[in-house]
Amino acid sequence: MSTHHQELQILLVEDDLADAEMTLDALRDANLVNEVHWVKDGAEALDFLFGRAAFAGKPLPSLKLVLLDLHLPRVDGLDVLRQVRANERTRRLPVVILTSSRQESDLRQGYDLGANSYLVKPVESEAFFMAVRDLGLYWMLLNRTPGETS
């Protein structure tokens, strides 16, 4: 439990339970796990981000990072990204795509829509673990976004 980060600062959008668990393991290793909110599809992600449906009336999260899978039930990851970028409040929010797809078209669309990074999940679990942990550390501790007090 980090004392510096009281609020939820990472949104993990992941429908695969195994991948989610491994991602959380890696974030836990980086001491970031208590700040993560995990949603299991794109629609839930949008509800969370924009305070709708189950999240109506709750204070809007002040996020520092979204880890976004692409192939999601209900609302696709690329659609989530599109809506995030279309909203004034979230358009600068760092979004890292974390997916199994190394399809050229997904890469192109992801960057076109303004993804900050695109990571293909390695099959090899050590590589996966390291990748997610480094990613979390980099975006949470090193990266700076406008409007942040440092």
Added chain:
Amino acid sequence: MNLACVKPKGETTRMTGWPQVIAPHIRRLLELLAIALALTVGLWVNLLAAQPLGTPATQAADAKPAPLVLTEAEQVWLQEHPVIRVAQDTSWAPVEFADALGEPSGMSADYLKLVEQRLGVKFQQVRELSWFEVMGGLQLREIDMTTSVAATQGNSTFLAFTRPYMQLPIVIFTQMNVSYVADLQMLRGKKVAVGEGYSVSDWIARDHPEIQLINVRNTEEGIARLEGGEVFAYIDNMLVVNYFISLRGDVNARVAGSTPYVNAQSMAVRKDWPVFAGILQKALDSISERERAEIYGKWLPLRTKYRFKSKRVWQGLAMFVVAILGLAAWVRLLYQSIRRRRLAEAVLRESEARYARAVRGSSDGLWEWGVLTNENYLSPLWKDLLGFAPDELTDHSDSFFSRTHPDDVARVQAALKAHLEQQLPYRIELRLRTKSGDYRWFLVRGEAERDEQGRAILMAGAIIDIDERKHMDEQLSAAQAETTRLLEMAEDSREALLSVVEDQQEAEQALRQLNETLERRVAERTADLAAANQELEAFSYSVSHDLRAPLRAIDGFSRKVIERSGARLDDEGRRQLQVVRDGAQRMGRLIDDLLAFSRMGRMEMTLQPVDMAAMARAVAAELRAAEPERAIEFAFSPMPTIQGDAAMLRQLWVNLLGNAIKFSRGRDPARIEVGGRVEGLQALYWVRDNGAGFDMQYAEKLFGVFQRLHRQEEFEGTGVGLAIAQRILHRHGGQIRAQGRLDGGATFSFALPLAGTNQPTSERTAS
């Protein structure tokens, strides 16, 4: 343009711009030209006119309308049902549709109005429903009737029908570039759009399950999907689609084939109201053939505008118009020259009159002939006209007769005889030989003085030189003949042009058929290939996503078990879990390699000159850096530069050099020779190592996907590298060969066509 604008000959457009002095034959000529032009253009347009849109489907044959007589029970039924809710399709023009104001409109709406009139009732309209909703409403009995529906097995369960009152054939529409669809079986496996909830959708689903049906809401969507290439064909009623096409115009859709189906349209009511169906039947029966024809005529598709399809026909038409214009210009020039001559003639006539007056007042040009005495007089002018001085010619009749052109003598004598004996006027045009020996034309006139008995004693008269006018007349008749000839030529060329057009049309027809056959085959192949490629794309997409996730889970959780509970496992348990992990990781690499192999076959190629020697050195350096602990000796000799796709060729070197490094493991030092040379039209390259080699017996297997000649624990690998190498070479029009000996090293040599001769080939299907 319409043939009707060519008036009957007598009324042909008057050439108002042309002066009335114009000679009648010239006017006639111009009239003929005008007619020829109008006929030609008219015929042309008729030949080229697009076929009018499909002729109407026949109406249900019931020749005589039956008088409408309702039974008492039926009348009672109508009274007991004051509210009857009717709904119609809003988007099936012209059969039934909602017009711009949302009012039900179309053929069946007109029938419905007649039915209401006959029955003296007014149905309650339920509007703005799609056809799908209309059918739903009828099933739920929220709607009582509809006006145009074909009975199917499906809808018969909740509808009672009248007999069909409209028969509308159902046809197959495709894009313009599809020539012909012989029958529905040709649509096997293709995407075909049909109206959702329309009967034809049921029929095709029942009879042709092999067709991939795509439901669309209406004709507009069907045509839009067809034009967008989302579907290969759109099947609907011909009348409806043609009506849509005629309204929108410029639609990339055509009737490409027929179906055995006909929309036999009936009115239908909810199943529990059979009495009402009977009442509607009687009302429909009372509609006369003339009323039916009126309805049909009112909604017949508009004729589309004519379209000229062939550029060449346009050019032909332009050439003909230019020819006609040229002819007209020529005739106009001719006319002007004739007018000038006519003017000269008029002047001449004036001078003739003046001369006559002069002759009356003087003795100039005068001649006298003593008929009885043969005493003659020729005035000095007479002699002058023939070029003689007064004293050079004797006043003798011979001076006249001997100088008369031999061909004219007989005429002169006959004219004289006629004048003397019958007192006919003596006025004759003849040729006289002048002093220079040339003949000139003269008009000779004279009159006899007679005695009391009426016998001629003296003839006196004058001659006038009319040579110039005569020549003009000759020219004029020559011009007339020429004009006639040209007119005939124009007519001939018009006919020739028409027959050329016909020949061309036939030839074009034959060519078009040939082209269409070829195009169809190419289109079919291309479609097959595209479909195969698309499937492959989709397949590899799902492989890349869906197969990796479980592998990651297997590997990740095995690792977790080893980390968390490894202490509680014995060595064997930990080893076994490691085997699970190795398997999962290997599977991941197999998937990656397989996808790479597949991608290599589909990738777009960009050809550019590639320095193979530099590329091979760079790749070798990279690969060696990955295994710093090994002693590897590379020997490079010069290599030809080649035209190719740099990324693919780089992959080729990675695979071949990587293999050489891998299979020479255990040699100290490993020696790898890389070289190349030009051989004829090819560039030849080789990679030779002193590694494990292989048994030549299995050389063919080397390049197959997943084919391996070594066990995994000897040399790791997926067996895809050489298959990828071969595919890269095939796409460049090259080949690869392997030579080796078990434990005696291997040589891989490949040949590529030299620049300018290589055609990249596409290897689009999976091998």
